[in-house]
Amino acid sequence: MNKRKKDYYELLGITLVLLSIWSNTILAQFSLNLNLYKFSNITYVLIYFFTFHNYKYFSFTSMFVIGLISDSISGIPFGTSSIAYMVIYRIAVFQETIKLRTVFLSEWVALGSALFIAYAIVLIMLFLSGRSFDILIHTYNFIGSFALYPFIWFILKFLLSKYNQRITND
Amino acid sequence: MNAKNGWFEQSNLRVILLFSIACSFIYLDSSNQKYFKNTKAVINDVIAHTSFIITWPIKEALNIPNYVIHIATLKKENEQISILQEEKQKLIADNNFLRQESQKIQKFIQEEKIYQDEVILAKVILKANTITASSMTINKGAGDGLKIGNPVVKNNNLIGQIEEVNYKSSRVKLLNDINSNIPVVIGELLTQAIFSGDPSSKSKFNIQYLPKNFRLNNGDSIYTSDIDGILKKGILVGTVSDVKYDESTKKQTYSINFNYNPYQTDYVSVFIN
Numbered sequence: 001m002n003k004r005k006k007d008y009y010e011l012l013g014i015t016l017v018l019l020s021i022w023s024n025t026i027l028a029q030f031s032l033n034l035n036l037y038k039f040s041n042i043t044y045v046l047i048y049f050f051t052f053h054n055y056k057y058f059s060f061t062s063m064f065v066i067g068l069i070s071d072s073i074s075g076i077p078f079g080t081s082s083i084a085y086m087v088i089y090r091i092a093v094f095q096e097t098i099k100l101r102t103v104f105l106s107e108w109v110a111l112g113s114a115l116f117i118a119y120a121i122v123l124i125m126l127f128l129s130g131r132s133f134d135i136l137i138h139t140y141n142f143i144g145s146f147a148l149y150p151f152i153w154f155i156l157k158f159l160l161s162k163y164n165q166r167i168t169n170d
Numbered sequence: 171m172n173a174k175n176g177w178f179e180q181s182n183l184r185v186i187l188l189f190s191i192a193c194s195f196i197y198l199d200s201s202n203q204k205y206f207k208n209t210k211a212v213i214n215d216v217i218a219h220t221s222f223i224i225t226w227p228i229k230e231a232l233n234i235p236n237y238v239i240h241i242a243t244l245k246k247e248n249e250q251i252s253i254l255q256e257e258k259q260k261l262i263a264d265n266n267f268l269r270q271e272s273q274k275i276q277k278f279i280q281e282e283k284i285y286q287d288e289v290i291l292a293k294v295i296l297k298a299n300t301i302t303a304s305s306m307t308i309n310k311g312a313g314d315g316l317k318i319g320n321p322v323v324k325n326n327n328l329i330g331q332i333e334e335v336n337y338k339s340s341r342v343k344l345l346n347d348i349n350s351n352i353p354v355v356i357g358e359l360l361t362q363a364i365f366s367g368d369p370s371s372k373s374k375f376n377i378q379y380l381p382k383n384f385r386l387n388n389g390d391s392i393y394t395s396d397i398d399g400i401l402k403k404g405i406l407v408g409t410v411s412d413v414k415y416d417e418s419t420k421k422q423t424y425s426i427n428f429n430y431n432p433y434q435t436d437y438v439s440v441f442i443n
Contacts, residue, residue, distance in 0.1 A: 022225050024297045026232065028433045038301060038369070064188045068195075072217040074298040075305045075333060075341045078210060079195030086188060126302065129200035132348045134370045137301050 009163065013050030014057040014066075020046055021070045038137055039144035043070065044118060045152050047085055048111050051092035063089045080125045084118040091117070104153070112146050211312075211336040218307045218339040222295035289439045290314055292322075295339065297433055304347040304367065306330070306432060308440070311338045315442045319400040322438050324430045328352070328394055328405045329438055340440075344432050345407070346374045353397045354407055356380075357390040365392060365407055373425045375408075386413045386424055402441050 019026070020043045047066075051058045067082025074081075091114035095107065119142045126133045198206035292308035310316055312335045320332040322342045330350065333343035343350050350367040356377065361384060368376035377386070390410040396403035412425040 019228075022221060022296075024299045024433070025221070025225050025295075026228050028229075028297050041301075060184050060188050064192065067192070068213070069217055069221070072214050073221065073296055073307070074300050074303045075343070076302045077196045077199040078213075079192035079199070080302075082192040082195075083189065086185075086192070090185070122302070125196055129196060131302075133302065134348060136370050141301050 009160075010056040012160075012163075013046070013053075013055035014062065017043060017046045017050065017066060018069070021066070021073060039140055040148045041141055041145045042148070042152070044084070044088055044115055045111070045145055045149055047088050048092045048114055048149075049152060049156060051089050052096050052107060054096060058089060060086055060089065076131070077125060077129045080122055080129075083125065084122050087118050087121060088114045104150075107153075108146075108149055111149050115142055115145055214307075214334070214336045214341070215311070215338045218296055218336070219309075222309075225296075288441055289323075290316065290442055291437060291439055292340075294436055294438060299433065301369070303349075304344040304369075305333065306342045306344065308340050308342060308438060309338070310440065311336045311340050313337055316340050316440055317442070321394065321401050321405055321441045323405055323441065324432075324435050324438050326406055327429045328407045329430065329432045329435065331401070332440065342438070345428075352407065353395040353401065354392050355395045355403075356392050356410070357387065360393075362395060362397065372423070375426045377424075385415065386410045386422060388413050392426070405441075 023042075047058070047063065063085040064082045067080075067085045068078060070081040070085075071078050091110060095110040119138055123133060123135070123138060195206075199210065290310055292310040292314075294306050295309050296307035298305050298307075308322070316332055316335050318332055318335055321328055322330045322332065328345065330342040330344040330347075331352070332340050334341040344367070345352065345365070346367040346369065348367050348369055352365040354363055354365040354377075355361065356363055361381060363380045364378045366376050366378055368374060377392075380386075388411055392407040392410065394401045394403055394405040394407060406429070408426040408428045410424050411427050413422060414424070415422045
């Protein structure tokens, strides 16, 4: 029973990442025209968080597949998001390996570098494939995602620790 | 972390291989390679329909409060409808003129049926609004006669254009997509211009290539033009509002009003001819 619950716990990370990709479809009826998508990319932040916190189903292969799903839904060239997700995953793994996780600031700075590289790659890929893009919106999005991380970190840490506690008690 | 995964995940080969595959996908996708296009169409179909099946229960669960409100107001609506129907019946029975009008309307409805034959009704199965693209996926594809460039409408209001056709689904590029460029005619003089998506501007849209010194007016309607030979002419795009002209910079700012929000639309029609 405990093992099954542990598996659910591990699945939570990948489920949240997929839900963030499908969020436009799911939340369309609640659309308030706030255009929040402009100011942050929650998928990038979630991938970084769950990879950094060592969740089971995060790997290069899963990042590649999730990237293809994201590209298929949004309609940008196949493989663009896969590269961005794999870069974020690689940097998060590196940070986790060198054991900097006890210091939040290092984790946050590493996220900044991961996001910067991921955004740069996406822009280069869009440019090479001949699609139009707006650098200003990408910059807002990068800053927004970076600034959003402490809030997401705090909320997820709090909720996951509560959930973990319940599993341990059971 | 890596200890949990298989040999493939532990090997450096995976990094090189997956990055190479992703890069070659981007290259093949951008160069419109025929075999890759067919494979991508199948992948797109699978992802679109699977995503729809997965997200459907979540959407329905989130929509429960709306259903409850709808049921609560249903009785009142039914009473109002029955009162209106009774009034209508009385008026029709008493007035010959109205009978003639009714016959005219029926003729019009028959004409509308011919018009409807050119249109395919489609269900919106996915919506995407990101910084790179604004699009939606519908459940009709090449098998239903859809082609790239077909206009997608909601009650004769343009919502977007077909951007990519798969076998059993298609992607619609919405008007606010940065890559969307629609030939249009504006106002009473039917001035030609290009209506494009511009996410960085306040109105999120841009009317380009207007004649020099052309001034927009509040209430000017924007209709599609058939100048590119792809779009059907006369589909309403939107109406211009909040026009302000700055004398010093000689620039005008404006907003565009739409009758429909594409992100709250569940069914659309596609002109296939």
